[in-house]
Amino acid sequence: MTPTLSAPVAARLRLVTALGRLSAYRLVVVVLAALAAYSVVLGALGWLPFGVPAMLASLLVCLAASYGVNRVVAAAVRVTPQADSSLVTGLLLYFLFWPSLAPLDLAVTALAGTAAALSKYVLAVHGRHAFNPAALGAFVVGLTGWGAAAWWVGTPPMLWLVLPGALLVLYRVQRLAMAGLFALVALGVFTAAVAQGGIAPLTSVGQAVSQGPLVFFAGFMLSEPLTMPGRRLHQFGYAAVVGVAYALPFTLGPVSNSPELALLVGNLLAFVFGLTRGVSLRFVERRELTPTSHEFVFLPSRRVRFAPGQYAELSLPGGGPAGAGSRRTFSFTSAPSSDLLAFGVSTAPPLSPSKRSLMGLVPGQRVYLAAVGGDFVLPRDTDDPLLLVAGGIGITPFASMLRAARSSGEGRDVVLVASVPTPAELAFAGVLRASGARVVVRASDGGAPADFAEDAGSAPFSAARLRELVPDIDARTAYVSGPPSFVGAVARELREAGARHVRRDAFSGY
Incomplete structure (x- = not known):
């Protein structure tokens, strides 16, 4: 559940969602x-x-x-x-x-x-x-x-x-x-x-x-x-x-x-200047994250330069008319230091053609990383306190951020607040547990989260509720990721709650 949106904002988000259904x-x-x-x-x-x-x-x-x-x-x-x-x-x-x-x-x-x-x-x-x-x-x-x-x-x-x-x-x-x-x-x-x-x-x-x-x-x-x-x-x-x-x-x-x-x-x-280079990826495996999401792991033909929080545009087999290929964007979930590349994807039905293509990959099959992009990245100052707010599969860029911080030994002050339908739908539980971040989870069904996370209850993420959950929110740079309606509503509440800066990354569908 998220705060109520005004009519103009709701209309804009409906447009974003509708456009997101098309590549x-x-x-x-x-x-x-x-x-x-x-x-x-x-x-x-x-x-x-x-x-x-x-x-x-x-x-x-x-x-x-x-x-x-x-x-x-x-x-x-x-x-x-x-x-x-x-x-x-x-x-x-x-x-x-x-x-x-x-x-x-x-x-x-x-x-x-x-x-x-x-x-x-x-x-x-x-x-x-x-x-x-x-x-x-x-x-x-x-x-x-x-x-x-x-x-x-x-x-x-x-x-x-x-x-x-x-x-x-x-x-x-x-x-x-x-x-x-x-x-x-x-x-x-x-x-x-x-x-x-x-x-x-x-x-x-x-x-x-x-x-x-x-x-x-x-x-x-x-x-x-x-x-x-x-x-x-x-x-x-x-x-x-x-x-x-x-x-x-x-x-x-x-x-x-x-x-x-x-x-x-x-x-x-x-x-x-090396700003537009593609990479061949060999599919390694598919890992179940939650009952409705998976992580897809690939071995790149060469090291891929990206910043945690960025996305990749993959050229996939199938997924288009007459068997033609398709290109879709997916957030990295692996750390840049890893030899493998991983992407987290919601696989709840009904599956889009691109997701069916991903689910049909077999080990050894090749896809192509056509582009790396996005500015949803962490500040260079590792002393900057962070608030990461995720809606459902919107947690994927944060998995990359937390993995990167842990692999590099960065001691960032991180609070991660997640909204999921049920506790079982919290992806990357192992990453969250090992990250050292303070994790707060709100489950729509009222279920209690795992022992490493705090229970946020069932109240929506209003400005007042966010201040209760994160008392020092005015000292933190906030990042919010998830479906457009979630991002639009929560970003507004974060600003009202006093977050220093609010960065947004909306998953408009693929």
Whole structure:
């Protein structure tokens, strides 16, 4: 039981939960498909400068090249193809190249789709491509001299749906701040550059937003998770670099500035500095944590750098349409010093496709860690007192934190407060017992917790109750993890109770 939410907060959490049922890739597919349908309607109404037959032909070629080549290459190298990723690439290319019925134009579009699909295998390490495929496909076409990306999506009629679609995607992947920084930098550089020609700042900003691909670029390409850094600070630097490259005019031989080149520059820097590397994982075993949760253990092909509290994006077999693979995020439960990687997952029915894929793994089977990310990490100052509040399976990042603190000998002052349906649903009991942390457990059924934990009773986590359970809460940095409704309600009560800082990590479903 958690405190009552106000109507606006409850509505926002319902949106988060609904979006969480879709993977980020599936959401992008849905939004881009809606944009494609919208563009065809605009073409039929004469609001776009090309006819419906040309648009449909271009769309078909983009999807066929991206999806078809991806399936063929995946079969040749015996890996599971990522259907959603291929559809995203094909749909993105549709908005980049001018629709046409001319055979040569369609051939150039097909070349872009082929180059994009091949880049996912040729320029990839352990299931993670180094460059945004759509941007690379457009750049390759530009180098040939046979054509160039037109980015026709950057037109005023399209903006009416591109803007809300981009905001929805950025909200889902929690990249609004990063995209905002990119836009500020790009608009600032662009305004300064055109000011020399006597164009007023407001005019230049309006043109860049309504008559250019900036919004589409930020929402659907800059936010691509596999080619960006995982930590927020690195993401801001990445966005700033791409923003400068996006807006700064230059020509170097046959190469001149373009949106696709700007993104590739950012991708390259992130890859060179080791911020975007994939890892092959060999499945070792599945451990039961509680009657409705399991820990999945893997042996990585090399040491994985992560901070306790972060998550990994795993590329799983199955889990998608027509047997295609899927990518989903899971919190680390192992310590960074461990030779093995572990992830805690709720396995209560009904199981999602990704969870069915996990449950079906057999020892020795390989999956790929495509990305590491998240800023739900402990403060560097080990003297900072901590309050960790977990709702159900939200305890998983805390398991990694406590394991890491114990393995490194850190003497952190930690109070962990957990809310579970029954005492039997408290995961990582052994980790909690060995951690030395003060553990307080609230069971919804009123059952008494294990002997190493204090009984919090059945009262909800209101501000007053939290102050009773943790009298020195105003001296502690608080972390809250669990389902969105739990996190949203408890974070508000933590702030009201006087917690110094409140960090949040919502499990929106997978």
